[in-house]
Amino acid sequence: MTPPLAQEANRIAEADLAQAAVSSCLPSYTILAKRADFLRAAQARRQGAQGFLLQARNRADDSDAIRVGFTCSKKIGNAVMRNRAKRRLREITRAILPALAQPGWDYVLVGRPGVTVSRDFAALKADLDQALRQLHRDRKPEPGA
Numbered sequence: 001m002t003p004p005l006a007q008e009a010n011r012i013a014e015a016d017l018a019q020a021a022v023s024s025c026l027p028s029y030t031i032l033a034k035r036a037d038f039l040r041a042a043q044a045r046r047q048g049a050q051g052f053l054l055q056a057r058n059r060a061d062d063s064d065a066i067r068v069g070f071t072c073s074k075k076i077g078n079a080v081m082r083n084r085a086k087r088r089l090r091e092i093t094r095a096i097l098p099a100l101a102q103p104g105w106d107y108v109l110v111g112r113p114g115v116t117v118s119r120d121f122a123a124l125k126a127d128l129d130q131a132l133r134q135l136h137r138d139r140k141p142e143p144g145a
Helices: 004-025 035-042 079-100 121-136
Strands: 029-031 045-048 052-058 066-071 105-111
Touching: 029 079, 035 052, 035 066, 035 105, 045 121, 052 121, 066 079, 079 105, 079 121
Parallel strands: 029 066, 066 105
Antiparallel strands: 045 052, 052 105
């Protein structure tokens, strides 16, 4: 008979393998590092959410790569608070973005003062889900364009 702790460890290992199999078929993303990429994303589409601001742009190049960046200004607080906010944004991105992101797009998540750090984590995930769906819904062409 297998001890209960070993059974639990086996169950967790099997769940991790199942999660890895699911995530391996989803597109991965790379991290934005250049300031110019952040500035170009800031000039494109924006979608506000209660916990953060999502900026996104279609690169319109032949690459199918999904790129994402995170930024938190000093309005968030000291370095500890800014890093906490970015960690939370990275984690919701890891959970939500591969399923809903469009290939060839750049995304930037901008932390909001007082909200990004204190908002419930499940609510932050729901915010990103809703923001991505709003951002990629079919839009009517703008007049004069």
